[in-house]
Amino acid sequence: MKILAISDVPSKALWDYGTREHLEGIDLILSCGDLPQKYLEYLTNFTAAPILYVHGNHDCSYRQHEPGGCICVDDEVYVWKGLRIMGLGGSIKYNMRPDSYQYTEKEMSGRVRKLRRKAHKAGGIDLLLTHSPAAGLNDNTDHAHKGFECFNALLDEFEPQWFVHGHVHLNYDAKLPRVCTRGKTMVINATERYVFEIPDPAPAAPPRHFWEKWLEP
Template identity: 30%
Template sequence: MKILLVSDQIDPFVYSSTIKEVFADIDCVLCAGDLSMDYVDFIVSSLNKPTYFVFGNHNLEHLKYFHKELQKEDQQLKEYSCGAIYAGFSVIRDNSLLIPHPVSKKPTPLLIAGVSGSRDYNHGQCQYTENQMKFKLLKLVPQLIMNKIRYGRYLDIFLTHATPRHVHDHEDNCHKGFKVFNRFLKKYKPTFMVHGHIHLYDLNEPRISRYDQSIIVNAYGHYVIELPVTDSSDIPVIVD
């Protein structure tokens, strides 16, 4: 299974008339935030593959369509759809994308958990403190336990905008990672964590690292991953 990752910028390699040819073998698309919904819609309509997205801390014009608490009482919102599925603060089981059960090897759904937003740095929309993010993640736990019982694992992919602390993050308040993500990874051990938020202007910055048992991938621009993973021995390990 090949999965296209995108985040943070309109990548000319993706936003192209040749997208169907270049990504003909893609099975799924994951959008890790800070993207216009028009761009997400272009990807969905061009590739016609299951597409999941979370919001970042920018490009939030459509956030109110997916979070009722942001809607004003007198606000009449029309139905909004870009063809992609919002994965923010939810657990998703995609029965059209199959992963072998770790023991029985029977086909089981691709398991995704998604989280929107970044660290709170100026009290804007879709920004969270450590405690706020902790409680957001706690609400996912019952569904993760159900995954473990039914499918032999909690999670395949953890889709976020922000990073874990000290994994691909920076030291300014906006770009610090969440410590609670580190604990989440150690507990639920997704094969991949896919994030955005950190722009790869410096070619020396890592795009891929291993943390505990998870492969952490920065989706900036675009990147392609594969499941199941055949070999991760050459991926640098981060230890906290």
């Protein structure tokens, strides 16, 4: 399965020319936020791959008009072809703008708690999709680009294979890696665009009723 991760900066290669060619072979598109609605809607014209997205802190206009033809997975555990994706958009709260997607650490922790039950019901998560990074993991020193501590707890608890985020542009710091690891998790900064491949997820086993064990030979 080939995945295109995008975030923060529209890619000229996708926006201005060669869009269809650059999207050829892509099975899934993940948007980490802070991208114009028109950009995401434009991409839907050149691919049959679903576009799943979370909100960035600058996506205030999404409140009036969500990107057409795309699927919001914010505050959801969304399963696509067996791939279990937890979506948590927004950034740390750094100003008092009421219509932006900004959260205190306590508020983001509350959102995480609400998703834990869904994640356990799904049998875990394979991919954590966020706008912001985790605290101390590819975040920055200024308050607006500080990561969330509760994301580290999620990585420790569920050990997803992939953590895809945006928010911290790679040109902010020459030492920022595009890809790194934390424990069992591959961490990807999706700024502009990044393509990666994963194994096709195994189909989820249907849930068993408690009495079925008595029918086993």
